[in-house]
Amino acid sequence: MSLAFPSRSRRPRRTWAMVLTLLLALTMAAPGAMGEERITIWGTPPKEKPHFTKAAEGFPPLPLPVVPMRRSEKKRPPAPPKLIANLSDFSFRGWQGSPGSVDTLLANAKRDLDIWYGWEQLSIAQVQRKHEAGVDHRTPILYLCAYYPLELTEAQRQALVSYVLSGGTLLINCCGQDAAYASARAELGKMFPNYLLRRLPIEHPLYHSYFDMQTVRYPAPAAAAVFDEAPAAEGEPRIQAIELGTRAAVILSYEDLACGWNQWNNPTVKRVSPADSTKLGVNIVTYVTAEQRLAKFLAETREVAGPTVRPRQQLSIVQLMHQGNWNPNPSGLPLLLKEVAGNTSIAVKFDATTLPLRDATLFDHPLLYMTGTYDPALGRDEAAILHRHLQSGGTLIADAAAGRRDFDEGFRKLCAAMYPDHPLTPLPPDHPLFKAFAPITSAKVNHEPDAVQPRIEAVVVEGRAVVLYSPLGLGDGWAHQFSVYARCYETKDALILGQNMVVFAMQ
DSSP: OOOOOOOTTSOHHHHHHHHHHHHHHHHHTSOOSTTOOOOOOSSOOOOOOOOOOOGGGOOOOOOTTOOOOOTTSOOOOOOOOEEEEEEEOOTTTOOOOOHHHHHHHHHHHHHHHOOOOEEEEEEHHHHHHHHHTTOOOOOSEEEEEOSSOOOOOHHHHHHHHHHHHTTOEEEEEOTTOHHHHHHHHHHHHHHOTTSOOEEOOTTSGGGTSSSOOSOEEEEOOOSSOOOSOOOEEEEOOOOEEEEETTEEEEEEESSBOHHHHTTOOOTTSOBOOHHHHHHHHHHHHHHHHHTHHHHHHHTSOOOOOOOSOOSSOOBOEEEEEOTTTSOSOTTHHHHHHHHHHHHSSOOBOOSOEEEETTOTTGGGOSEEEEEESSOOOOOHHHHHHHHHHHHTTOEEEEEEGGGOHHHHHHHHHHHHHHOTTSOOEEOOTTOGGGGSSSOOSOBOBTTOSSOBOOOOEEEEETTEEEEEEESSBSHHHHTTOOOTTOOBBOHHHHHHHHHHHHHHHHO
């Protein structure tokens, strides 16, 4: 094939462009190997093969240089919820805490509980800044491994107090160090002056929330490294706590737990054995997570108001103050009085009245209420005042908050001391108390599958019940929210029993 080129005088630029275009077309249209398709620039491009797109994939393309993830690639799993914040970076020591032990503890919890929790590193300065900004930290547990003595500022104390009162749990491990333990107790005394740091009794739910722990092993400290299991003495666990309501809101261990979480027999410190430290740690995780709903409930302030004008003199029930955690359910009694006012003709005074037994105005109030989680531990003079009040026509209504054994045993001793010849005796099912307001023949108990006959005990003197007592919690149900570990009547039946007791006492 020959080409006739035009002369230079006849539109050279356009002609050369046409020739080059033709040559390019011939080159790209040349046949290739057998079976290959011809590629041409002529005509419109072929349409894309049809494909289907899911709704979740209908996002605009990612900007470069990001490479989209292939469908065959495994996606990163979502991060687990954070359960523990490891407190560190204290300015007085620059100490970094014990992050490895926290990680191991949560790995053990994942193995035993089949629940995946995460953790974070947090400085006390961050907690303080959040508090000053009006926001409390939300991680359920603040963990402090106090190997050195604590030296907190007042601003840091206030931040930690606000965190605990808003529903958080402060966990302090003193690593078996005497100075750290003494400083921790002193700091907690400044932060919570109206609450006692107590050793938890063996029946406390923290020791039974997952593993049932009656004893633990305490290896003896040694001067050199111990590669085999060290000789150990057995004894009850010695965890201490400050309780808000029935919740252990501050948990403290003098003996070291962190080394045990890491499965290390640190020979130089007083500690709990690795196996028992792990069990205690898993129990703490279980207990705190189970009590989160109650913690949030107790963190809210509730006001109960009644009518300002009533046709008759208002009834006032005095809640007695004592040394056995006397107010575990702050909302309980006011909410019971609200039911009494709404369902009966009794005029009720809703102002909270709490008095110690030595108060001179105590005898102005015929109806008293006592509850708690620990032994009331009344002194001889206080017990004598209470006895004189009851002998003068007063009545005492009482219950063991959350069904705690420590209060139950202490209250029975108190009644035996006041009335040695009139023991607490269960009322029969047909007693008038069980129908004084509304008839009740059975009641539901928290976590019990079947309803039971309600149990109310009484001290009866000359035909009059001067003490009415429930060994199962009533105030828990009155408050409409209670610990998952509470041995108590559920709300509906607790309110009926409470109203029956008030009406019966007023007859």
